[in-house]
Amino acid sequence: MINSGIPLQYFLVLAAIMFFVGVYGFITRKNLITILMSIELILNSVNINFVAFNKYLYPDKLQGHFFTLFVIAVAACEAAVAIAIIINIFRRFNNIDVENVDEMKY
């Protein structure tokens, strides 16, 4: 066990705060770009958890790090797709307010 001075709980609390900030943003913001940023916050909080657990619980293994790298790659792709969608929504509605996109209701 490596004693790095900063306890694991700090990382977890930080990640939890980031996660709920992201969730709050996702639910309350109307601007699609802001929602996308909230999703990034959620993903990054998960990344911190991965790395922290990897470091503290299984320091001789690397799965947590690699998972994090994958999440970053997927997040980049997702951002590209989401922005493409947002541009199309803008072309159609002339704004990017999420409340306009309700075609799929009853």
Next chain:
Amino acid sequence: MIDFGYTIWIPLIPILMFLFIGLTGHKYKPVISGYLGTLGLLTSAALSYYTAYQYFFNVGKVAGVYEKIIGFNVTWLRFTDTLHIDLGTLLDPISVMMLVVITTISLMVHIYSLGYMKGEKGFARFYAVLSLFSFSMLGLVLATNIFQMYIFWELVGVSSYLLISFYYEKPSAVAAGKKAFIVTRFADLGFLIGILMLSFITGTFDFKTLTDPNGAAIMQGGSAAFLGLSVMTWALLLIFIGGAGKSAMFPLHIWLPDAMEGPTPVSALIHAATMVVAGVYLVARLFTIFALSAPVALEIVGYVGGITSLFAAVIACTQNDIKRVLAFSTMSQIGYMMLALGVSGYGGEEGLGYMASMFHLFTHAMFKALLFLGAGAIIHAVHSNNMTDMGGLRKYLPWTNITFLIACLTIAGVPPLSGFWSKDEILVAAFEHNKFLFAIEFLVAGLTAFYMFRLYFNVFWGKDRHYHHAPHEAPPVMLFPLVFLAIASIFSGFIPFTSLVTSDGEAFHVGTEWIVAIPSVLIGLIGIAIAWIFYKKETAIPDKLASSFKLLYKGSLNKFYIDEIYLFVTKKIIFALISKPIAWFDRHVIDGFMNSIAFVTNFASEKIKGMQSGQLQQYAYVFVSGVVILAFVFIYLLKF
């Protein structure tokens, strides 16, 4: 030993003719289809006569007993090794005799129709369906097993339906066709259930196995009982219901009088000589099993026959439609045949009734076809079915007059014409076994003579009516069948049936029982004499009698209201008391239940559809709150 494989062609030729005429009949002149049909039947008839000769006089008899020979056989459906449905031809005395009867009558009707149906719309269709009928009927009598018989039984019903409603523009003909089909179809339901029961008990469909007097099939069926009768008896009674429907036995007879809406040659062929005796043939075919393992069923057959013959004879006395008189007369005579089977035992002289029944079937086919064809000639001449439109026709129709007279004398049982011999045998058989049925038949013999001569005198004697044009004798093509059948009626009584067609295949000898023959001839003559007094010149006696026996007369004239009873039962009882409540139940309870399910679903969806708002963030909010709540529940309440 000759190979009887060719017998398959006897029914096959008519079906080929049916297909050919039916498919190409519109391409050439109608009369050609008539010639084609007749030619086909002629071939079949020639083959049948050859078969009859070979069977009866050359190869059929082995050690004094006529055997059942399978001429041709293919297995059509195989269920198990013992239970399989075959198609083929079975030759034994009754099937060979029926071959001769059917092809002869059918050929005569084919020839006759060339004249009678000339210029009718649908001439080719008529001949096509006539061929179909001949095929079905021949297939029926040649059936090797009861299931094949059932198939052809239904085919016969279909072709009968097609021919009864031949004039399909006439509503009464259409109604008559439907009635015949539905009534016989109901009876056939009994037949089908009977077949299933019989084959379940015995494990076979095959006639040869079923009717082997020493075989296992006869021994079965005594074990289980239902309502006091053995299962075998029930099976045979159900089969008899089918036979009774086809043979117009009381109370399933209501279709036969209406079936006279069809063309007259059809009535002669189907509703007098061949199809209506299918029921008799069916009982005769299963006679061994009837006689040896279900005598109760056989007794019921006898009583049904007796009741029908009396009932129909009484009605025939008051009918005015010439064809209906003949229709009721047919019913009465078929009743005779059924009765003869009912009073018969199995084997030797005990089997007198069986022989007499088949004998009467043969002679009856000849003289009843003659009567119908004669009636056709009369209708052809005066363009009416109604007896009150006829009178004094003997001057105009000399040939028809003579042949009709011969037929009337034959059915009245005047010796030495054929009707005398066969009816006498039936009366003897009844006399020996059941005095009550004998008394009925004795009375019916008198009634038969009376109503036939009432018809004869009314039509050919009496005053001339006002005809639109002078009635003219039928063309030779119609007279030839009349003369041929008249000769057959005279001489067919001399065929030695006792040595050809018997219940066990062995010949036996029976002398004429004068104690029965003389009274039966006398009562026939009395009937003729009464008709002579009443109807030769127009007198007031019939009217007076009618008014003094008003109830009987009215009842007879209205066929004892059996049709009305059927209508009452179906409309007032079944429709009003059963069908209507069921329909109400269906419409309100069943449909109501289903409708309320649909309504509740609809209502609920209408109420909750607002939840699907299309707002992404709302969904996310619900989702996250759900997760939080579940997490709370799992962690703090369930303590995982």
